[in-house]
Structure formats: structure tokens, C-alpha cells
Amino acid sequence: MSRESDFIAALARLATHPAARGLADDAAVLPPPAADLVLTHDMLVEGVHFLATDPPQDVARKLVAVNLSDLAAKGATPIGALMGYGLGADPAWDRAFLDGLEQALARFATPLLGGDTVAMPAGTPRAIGLTAIGTSPCAPARSGAKPGDRLWVTGPIGDAGLGLRIARGDRPGPDVLRDAYRRPEPRLAEGRALAPHVHAMADISDGLLIDAARMAAASGLAVAIDLAAIPLSPEAVAFAGDDRAARLAAATAGDDYQLLFAAAEDATLPPLPGLAPIGRFAAGSGLSLGDGAEVVPLPARLGYEHGAS
Amino acid sequence: MSRESDFIAALARLATHPAARGLADDAAVLPPPAADLVLTHDMLVEGVHFLATDPPQDVARKLVAVNLSDLAAKGATPIGALMGYGLGADPAWDRAFLDGLEQALARFATPLLGGDTVAMPAGTPRAIGLTAIGTSPCAPARSGAKPGDRLWVTGPIGDAGLGLRIARGDRPGPDVLRDAYRRPEPRLAEGRALAPHVHAMADISDGLLIDAARMAAASGLAVAIDLAAIPLSPEAVAFAGDDRAARLAAATAGDDYQLLFAAAEDATLPPLPGLAPIGRFAAGSGLSLGDGAEVVPLPARLGYEHGAS
Missing domain, CATH: 3.90.650.10 (PurM-like C-terminal domain)
Known part of the structure; x- marks a missing residue:
């Protein structure tokens, strides 16, 4: 087994939602939501958004939190997330990251629906992207303030x-x-x-x-x-x-x-x-x-x- | 203006769909789709999925195509995409990439709905992620083949x-x-x-x-x-x-x-x-x-x- 396939197998154990299709399909498929769909994508890059010395569990938590915060600002309830993960050279870091990811996704009731994992060329700083999807019955815009508010x-x-x-x-x-x-x-x-x-x-x-x-x-x-x-x-x-x-x-x-x-x-x-x-x-x-x-x-x-x- | 804000301003000119809110909001907001939602996220990494010498326009085309191909496999029609982009050290490359992105998104009727842009630390290979969203009235699974098919x-x-x-x-x-x-x-x-x-x-x-x-x-x-x-x-x-x-x-x-x-x-x-x-x-x-x-x-x-x- 390669580092990559080990990681993907561990990731698939987190992707328990039926829409994720066990990460074994081309895409996640969800029933049509009843309310407006809210979508966001934020990345965390080592040296830019987190420190190389930050605990990997906390990096995962932050990745989830910064995306869900965008949903929160639109009054949304999360329905799931897709992650783009660049595998580094340190499997222990990746494992600890996955532990943190599992905890954060569980805590915020956000199932992992899919994504992509790529072994990065050696020496590359870690860069991890997450897309979070939610629904909101009335998503306020950033642009709606009125005089006197x-x-x-x-x-x-x-x-x-x-x-x-x-x-x-x-x-x-x-x-x-x-x-x-x-x-x-x-x-x-x-x-x-x-x-x-x-x-x-x-x-x-x-x-x-x-x-x-x-x-x-x-x-x-x-x-x-x-x-x-x-x-x-x-x-x-x-x-x-x-x-x-x-x-x-x-x-x-x-x-x-x-x-x-x-x-x-x-x-x-x-x-x-x-x-x-x-x-x-x-x-x-x-x-x-x-x-x-x-x-x-x-x-x-x-x-x-x-x-x- | 920084390299990053120039790029984001250029990107915002592509994000003409109302759901994208001009890339000036925390998240994209879409009316509820009538059919099943199909979601995929694929990354392209320099040296892994494309060559440093590939024309940037073609890298953008490939990023769009590989994601839309996953939607195609589920019988889906695209409704939009969110991009996670790591800005490199060469603004001409980034501009050419944006040209290619605009052409590819227009060609496949896939509006840019949002995403994130991060100036990468120097010397980092390019890594670009795209999340594509579509709807499908009947998404076939990879797992549905029957004996005799x-x-x-x-x-x-x-x-x-x-x-x-x-x-x-x-x-x-x-x-x-x-x-x-x-x-x-x-x-x-x-x-x-x-x-x-x-x-x-x-x-x-x-x-x-x-x-x-x-x-x-x-x-x-x-x-x-x-x-x-x-x-x-x-x-x-x-x-x-x-x-x-x-x-x-x-x-x-x-x-x-x-x-x-x-x-x-x-x-x-x-x-x-x-x-x-x-x-x-x-x-x-x-x-x-x-x-x-x-x-x-x-x-x-x-x-x-x-x-x-």
C-alpha cells in the first residue's frame, strides 16, 4: 500500500454519509436540499495560515472552522464538506490531521462527502482546501446594511x-x-x-x-x-x-x-x-x-x- | 495593489453569476436545485498532473475538464464551480491561467461561484483545486453493474x-x-x-x-x-x-x-x-x-x- 492509498483508506472511514458513496465514486450525490444552497471554499497554507509547529489536529480543526464560519455568516446549517489534501512527507502528521478532522467534522455535524488527495512533491509547504456546503432559509448578504443600522x-x-x-x-x-x-x-x-x-x-x-x-x-x-x-x-x-x-x-x-x-x-x-x-x-x-x-x-x-x- | 488583489479583481470579473455575489461575500448562495446535487473536488498539481511547460490556459482547461468529467459520469449538468488557487511568482502565468479558465467555464456553461486565493511561499509547485457542483435527475453509481451487463x-x-x-x-x-x-x-x-x-x-x-x-x-x-x-x-x-x-x-x-x-x-x-x-x-x-x-x-x-x- 502506498502512503496515498493508506491515507485515502483512512479518509474513507470518515466518509460514512451515504452521499459520499464511500469515496469510491466520481462524485458525491445528495438529495435536493429544501432551502437555498450556501457554498464556500477556503484554503489553509503552512506558513501563511498556520505555523509548521501548530498541532496537526488543530490545523484540521481550523480548516473546518474557517469554512463553517462562512456558512454561519449566511445563517446556514452544514450538509457536508469536500477536502483537497496535499499529502506531505510525514505520515504521523497526516494521521494526526485526520484525527483532528474526524473530531471537528463530528463536532459540527458536517459529513465528509468527497475530495481529492495528492502526494505533493518533496519540500512543498502543506496546502489544504475545504469546500463546505450548507443550506439556509434566509442567507443575509454582506451588502445589505442600511443607513442607521x-x-x-x-x-x-x-x-x-x-x-x-x-x-x-x-x-x-x-x-x-x-x-x-x-x-x-x-x-x-x-x-x-x-x-x-x-x-x-x-x-x-x-x-x-x-x-x-x-x-x-x-x-x-x-x-x-x-x-x-x-x-x-x-x-x-x-x-x-x-x-x-x-x-x-x-x-x-x-x-x-x-x-x-x-x-x-x-x-x-x-x-x-x-x-x-x-x-x-x-x-x-x-x-x-x-x-x-x-x-x-x-x-x-x-x-x-x-x-x- | 498587491499581486493577490489584482488576481482576485480579475477573478471577480469572471464571477458574473448572481449566486457568486461578486466574490464579495463569505459564500455563494444558490436557490435550491430541483434535482439531486452532484459534488466533486479534484486538484491539479504541477509536476504531478501537469507539466511546468504546459500552457497555463491548458492547465485551466484541464482543471475544469477533469472536474466536469466527474459530473458527466453522474449524468449531471454543471451549476457552478469554486476554485482554490495558489498564486505563484509569475503574474503572466496567472493571467494566462485566468484567460483559459474564463474560456473553459464559458464553454461548459459553468459559472464561477467563489473560492479562495492564497499567495504561496516562494518555490512552491502550483496546486489548484476546483469544486464543481451540478444537478442530475438520475445519477448512476459506479457500483451498479449487474452480472451479464x-x-x-x-x-x-x-x-x-x-x-x-x-x-x-x-x-x-x-x-x-x-x-x-x-x-x-x-x-x-x-x-x-x-x-x-x-x-x-x-x-x-x-x-x-x-x-x-x-x-x-x-x-x-x-x-x-x-x-x-x-x-x-x-x-x-x-x-x-x-x-x-x-x-x-x-x-x-x-x-x-x-x-x-x-x-x-x-x-x-x-x-x-x-x-x-x-x-x-x-x-x-x-x-x-x-x-x-x-x-x-x-x-x-x-x-x-x-x-x-
């Missing part, structure tokens, strides 16, 4: 950015922050609960400021954000404080995977713990920042520009 | 294998063979026409013998193939002859992307030019080969083992 987030911002510094070894810090970077949580339940009540929704993958600016631009509006209103976790405050510099760092760090949404002033939102209003949309264009009553100049960098398309 | 192919076998030798520069030869390797044709119309009449169907990507053996194994049957019945193109015969060695080479070369199917002896098949019966299924297991009345030992290698899962 409030901008909200579903929870604390900036934990993952601090966690990356801890994972890199820049400075020791609590596991809960490191795990916010390594093992993000797709906000599927929150997305489903919010979708019927919001005008626009997106996930925060590249940084709160850049993702909010994109929502404003897509909606043809301006958005103002109050740094003082951005929720920080107690762990983040203990680790990095909550002064303006800490808040700007939180607002421009990526990988939080909280949801960002626009809702009417008088919208009735579901009682989700952690929801925080942080800004407001208005006619015009561009992003502006305040800190309570004070105007704050925009930082040079609003977040990551890497190319989720 | 005939095994058929939709057209000439082996052209792409000869074309690879020409593309590599092993020996000069006609463009039509080289293009069979570089610019394969997904048999979408044939797949749709055949699907209601067949018991099992698959595409021939890794080699006729290995793909037929997989169909037999998935169906719990034996299959016997007559080398003399395998259709060869006039160009292949002129280039490589049609003796037993040439036929064995054709039957074990990959990348043909003809369809392979099992149908009852008395099935009424649509009048497609090129259909050729080449074997028969029976109770038992394994693949056996003949050449007219003579038994032929199986070659050591039945085709490519690279891991489409």
Missing part, C-alpha cells in the same frame, strides 16, 4: 491575535487565548438565530476593521466604530490591557471568527450572550473610528489582506 | 497517453493527440444522454483497466475486457500502431476522460457516435483480459494510482 459583533474580539503571539512563542500566555487562535469556533447557532433579524452579516476572519469596512463598502455606506464598545475577553484584558493600543490591536487582528452584522435600530435580536453593538452605518462611504467621544485616526493596516474571495 | 466506452482510448509523450518531447507527433492530453473534453452531453439507460457509470481518468477494475470491485462482480474491441483513434493508430502492446498501452494510460459504463445486454442506448462495447460483467471478482479469443495476462500496472478519492 447598528453594527454588532457576537462576542469578544482580539483573542486570536493574542493567541497567535503566544503560539509563536513571542510571549507566554494562557492556553485559552492560544486556543482562540488554533481552535476557532464557527458561530453556527448564532448565525442561524440571527439571520432572520439582520440586514447584513459576515464573519470576522481578516480583522474587525477590515471586515467592517468591506461590509460598509459592499452596502454602499459609511460605518463608524467605537473602539470603547468593542468587547474584549477578561483573559485578553489581563494579558494585554484594554487601552487604546490594545483595542486597536484587537480590532485589526484576524482569525476571531465572531460574526459581524448590521441590524435596524429597533430590530428584535435573539437573546444571545455576548452580543455587543459597536458602531453604526450612515449614508456616505468609508470607515471612521472613535473612542467614546474622541475621534481616532485610522491605523495604517485595518487587517489581513490575504485573499479570501 | 456489457461494459462500454464512449470513444477512443489512449490518445491522451500518447499526447503526454508528445507534450513531454519524447517524440514529435500530431497536435490532436497532444491536445487530447492537454485539453480533455468532459463528456457532459454523453453522460446526460446515457445516465437513464445505464446501471453504472464512471469516467476514465486513471486508465481504462484500473477504472474498469474499480467499477467491477464496487459492483461486487468480475469484468472481462477484450483488448481487440477497445476503440483507438486513427491518429493513435498512425502514431503508435494497433498491435497488442499499443492496445495495452492505451488501456493503461490515464487522462482519457471518456465515460465507462455498464448497461444491460438489451438496453436501448442513445445513438451516440463512438460508443463501443469492450467487455462484460459476470459473477465473481477481478479483471481479466482477452485479445479476441486469446487470454492475455494482466499487465503489472493497470493505470495511475494517484488518489482521486
Whole structure:
């Protein structure tokens, strides 16, 4: 047996959904879904989206989470995933990755439906793609914000950015922050609960400021954000404080995977713990920042520009 | 503008379908399809599935074709595709790839719905993944062959294998063979026409013998193939002859992307030019080969083992 066929056999043991046809067919076949179909594809590349030293189980978890986070932002329930996997030179890494994949897919009730496995040429950094498919009865667009809407987030911002510094070894810090970077949580339940009540929704993958600016631009509006209103976790405050510099760092760090949404002033939102209003949309264009009553100049960098398309 | 944002902007110009939301949303959103959903994901890796010297337009064409070929084998009509693209160091290559992608997607009426673009670390071989989605009113499985069924192919076998030798520069030869390797044709119309009449169907990507053996194994049957019945193109015969060695080479070369199917002896098949019966299924297991009345030992290698899962 080759490395490749061993891996595919192990993968087939995860693909228990009948639509996957045991990974022994050309394609997955699913009965027609009753609601709108939501589709996304995100890649993780070693050295770009994860560190070579990150535990492979956590890389798998992150691959699943970043894709399901896109579904969450559309109020979707996952129906399955297809993976494109470049096999590396270290079978133990691949096995640990599969363990993590199995756990993450089970945890988020997302069956593996198919994909492709390719033994990569030696020395190639790992690159893994996942397509996630879901259904949503009412998928909010990123572009639907209206003048006067409030901008909200579903929870604390900036934990993952601090966690990356801890994972890199820049400075020791609590596991809960490191795990916010390594093992993000797709906000599927929150997305489903919010979708019927919001005008626009997106996930925060590249940084709160850049993702909010994109929502404003897509909606043809301006958005103002109050740094003082951005929720920080107690762990983040203990680790990095909550002064303006800490808040700007939180607002421009990526990988939080909280949801960002626009809702009417008088919208009735579901009682989700952690929801925080942080800004407001208005006619015009561009992003502006305040800190309570004070105007704050925009930082040079609003977040990551890497190319989720 | 970065290399990445230029590329994404160019890609967004291809993503004209409303479901793609201009590539400016987290995910594509499609109305619920009326028929079964068919999903596949195949990758192309430089040095594994294509040559660094292959024209980038043809690599794009091949990426689209190999995925649509999987849909064809399930009798599906494409509804869209999502691409995971690793940006290389050569913008001209990426631009030429996009030209080819635009042509291939237009030719096969497959809108680009989304995906991800990542600037790869320097020196990384190109790796590109595509997820294709389609719908099929009756998707035949690979595993549905019945004892007594005939095994058929939709057209000439082996052209792409000869074309690879020409593309590599092993020996000069006609463009039509080289293009069979570089610019394969997904048999979408044939797949749709055949699907209601067949018991099992698959595409021939890794080699006729290995793909037929997989169909037999998935169906719990034996299959016997007559080398003399395998259709060869006039160009292949002129280039490589049609003796037993040439036929064995054709039957074990990959990348043909003809369809392979099992149908009852008395099935009424649509009048497609090129259909050729080449074997028969029976109770038992394994693949056996003949050449007219003579038994032929199986070659050591039945085709490519690279891991489409």
C-alpha cells in the first residue's frame, strides 16, 4: 500500500454519509436540499495560515472552522464538506490531521462527502482546501446594511491575535487565548438565530476593521466604530490591557471568527450572550473610528489582506 | 495593489453569476436545485498532473475538464464551480491561467461561484483545486453493474497517453493527440444522454483497466475486457500502431476522460457516435483480459494510482 492509498483508506472511514458513496465514486450525490444552497471554499497554507509547529489536529480543526464560519455568516446549517489534501512527507502528521478532522467534522455535524488527495512533491509547504456546503432559509448578504443600522459583533474580539503571539512563542500566555487562535469556533447557532433579524452579516476572519469596512463598502455606506464598545475577553484584558493600543490591536487582528452584522435600530435580536453593538452605518462611504467621544485616526493596516474571495 | 488583489479583481470579473455575489461575500448562495446535487473536488498539481511547460490556459482547461468529467459520469449538468488557487511568482502565468479558465467555464456553461486565493511561499509547485457542483435527475453509481451487463466506452482510448509523450518531447507527433492530453473534453452531453439507460457509470481518468477494475470491485462482480474491441483513434493508430502492446498501452494510460459504463445486454442506448462495447460483467471478482479469443495476462500496472478519492 502506498502512503496515498493508506491515507485515502483512512479518509474513507470518515466518509460514512451515504452521499459520499464511500469515496469510491466520481462524485458525491445528495438529495435536493429544501432551502437555498450556501457554498464556500477556503484554503489553509503552512506558513501563511498556520505555523509548521501548530498541532496537526488543530490545523484540521481550523480548516473546518474557517469554512463553517462562512456558512454561519449566511445563517446556514452544514450538509457536508469536500477536502483537497496535499499529502506531505510525514505520515504521523497526516494521521494526526485526520484525527483532528474526524473530531471537528463530528463536532459540527458536517459529513465528509468527497475530495481529492495528492502526494505533493518533496519540500512543498502543506496546502489544504475545504469546500463546505450548507443550506439556509434566509442567507443575509454582506451588502445589505442600511443607513442607521447598528453594527454588532457576537462576542469578544482580539483573542486570536493574542493567541497567535503566544503560539509563536513571542510571549507566554494562557492556553485559552492560544486556543482562540488554533481552535476557532464557527458561530453556527448564532448565525442561524440571527439571520432572520439582520440586514447584513459576515464573519470576522481578516480583522474587525477590515471586515467592517468591506461590509460598509459592499452596502454602499459609511460605518463608524467605537473602539470603547468593542468587547474584549477578561483573559485578553489581563494579558494585554484594554487601552487604546490594545483595542486597536484587537480590532485589526484576524482569525476571531465572531460574526459581524448590521441590524435596524429597533430590530428584535435573539437573546444571545455576548452580543455587543459597536458602531453604526450612515449614508456616505468609508470607515471612521472613535473612542467614546474622541475621534481616532485610522491605523495604517485595518487587517489581513490575504485573499479570501 | 498587491499581486493577490489584482488576481482576485480579475477573478471577480469572471464571477458574473448572481449566486457568486461578486466574490464579495463569505459564500455563494444558490436557490435550491430541483434535482439531486452532484459534488466533486479534484486538484491539479504541477509536476504531478501537469507539466511546468504546459500552457497555463491548458492547465485551466484541464482543471475544469477533469472536474466536469466527474459530473458527466453522474449524468449531471454543471451549476457552478469554486476554485482554490495558489498564486505563484509569475503574474503572466496567472493571467494566462485566468484567460483559459474564463474560456473553459464559458464553454461548459459553468459559472464561477467563489473560492479562495492564497499567495504561496516562494518555490512552491502550483496546486489548484476546483469544486464543481451540478444537478442530475438520475445519477448512476459506479457500483451498479449487474452480472451479464456489457461494459462500454464512449470513444477512443489512449490518445491522451500518447499526447503526454508528445507534450513531454519524447517524440514529435500530431497536435490532436497532444491536445487530447492537454485539453480533455468532459463528456457532459454523453453522460446526460446515457445516465437513464445505464446501471453504472464512471469516467476514465486513471486508465481504462484500473477504472474498469474499480467499477467491477464496487459492483461486487468480475469484468472481462477484450483488448481487440477497445476503440483507438486513427491518429493513435498512425502514431503508435494497433498491435497488442499499443492496445495495452492505451488501456493503461490515464487522462482519457471518456465515460465507462455498464448497461444491460438489451438496453436501448442513445445513438451516440463512438460508443463501443469492450467487455462484460459476470459473477465473481477481478479483471481479466482477452485479445479476441486469446487470454492475455494482466499487465503489472493497470493505470495511475494517484488518489482521486
